[in-house]
Amino acid sequence: MDWQGQRESTNIDDESGSTGSGGRRTLVGGGLGLILVIIISLITGRNPLQLMQQLQQTNGTSASGGTCPTSESQNEVSKKFSKVILASTEDVWTPLFQQMGKQYTAPTLTFFCSTITSGCGQASASSGPFYCPADQKAYIDLSFYTELKNRFNAPGDFAMAYVIAHEIGHHVQYLLGISDKVERMRRNMSEIDANRLSVKVELQADFFAGVWAYHAEKMKNWTKTSDIEAALNAAHAIGDDNLQKQAQGYIVPDAFTHGTSAQRMYWFKKGYETGDMNQGDTFNSEM
Numbered sequence: 001m002d003w004q005g006q007r008e009s010t011n012i013d014d015e016s017g018s019t020g021s022g023g024r025r026t027l028v029g030g031g032l033g034l035i036l037v038i039i040i041s042l043i044t045g046r047n048p049l050q051l052m053q054q055l056q057q058t059n060g061t062s063a064s065g066g067t068c069p070t071s072e073s074q075n076e077v078s079k080k081f082s083k084v085i086l087a088s089t090e091d092v093w094t095p096l097f098q099q100m101g102k103q104y105t106a107p108t109l110t111f112f113c114s115t116i117t118s119g120c121g122q123a124s125a126s127s128g129p130f131y132c133p134a135d136q137k138a139y140i141d142l143s144f145y146t147e148l149k150n151r152f153n154a155p156g157d158f159a160m161a162y163v164i165a166h167e168i169g170h171h172v173q174y175l176l177g178i179s180d181k182v183e184r185m186r187r188n189m190s191e192i193d194a195n196r197l198s199v200k201v202e203l204q205a206d207f208f209a210g211v212w213a214y215h216a217e218k219m220k221n222w223t224k225t226s227d228i229e230a231a232l233n234a235a236h237a238i239g240d241d242n243l244q245k246q247a248q249g250y251i252v253p254d255a256f257t258h259g260t261s262a263q264r265m266y267w268f269k270k271g272y273e274t275g276d277m278n279q280g281d282t283f284n285s286e287m
Contacts, residue, residue, distance in 0.1 A: 014110075111141075166209040204283070
């Protein structure tokens, strides 16, 4: 992926040396570590909050924050790359919203290490990247770049670009009023039905990430076939079924919150191949 020398976004909040502050609302788009905690709690019957605390202690994290486990030079490269991808999402979504007669308000991307307190409450690196609609910010722990490569076997710049674009996809949902509608629907649902609705939300964010990739490529001509394969590999790696198999050796479909590997790959690829926002109605699709 030829990203060097591209415009960098200034909508950045670097909290990698400290923690932020905020209120409480549901965060979306994250939960790689959280998914595993929920699975383990379902199996063992243990309190998921206690499990999360233990996981944080194991990873050397605490409520007071910490330092990034990767080198300072690598962190700077990761920050620079993230700024370029965020700028690209701004360049793509601004005209697409104009075509709909709407205004695109760019979100802020927050870098943090170990823990952060967002408008949706406190989160740790184990939760993975996430988007908070309460403060319209996407959050990413810089160590996730390394985790994506080593833990999930999804290396490559475009794999990380897909992750960022997915979180910005949640911001697009927020601006279009989809997030608020889903939030209201979830309040009257059982846990199983709410999980199924969450899957639809996540798959649409994957689709929007694909739409971004389609238009970004038209603008910048910066990807190769291997880059798209890297994004698809990342989508496969963080599918619920794949994560559950890693954790326990079998899958529990009713506990899915993000979609299977096949679903996530399908919707990203559909967005990338069409570039058409009108084809991303995951809520009324069987896939």
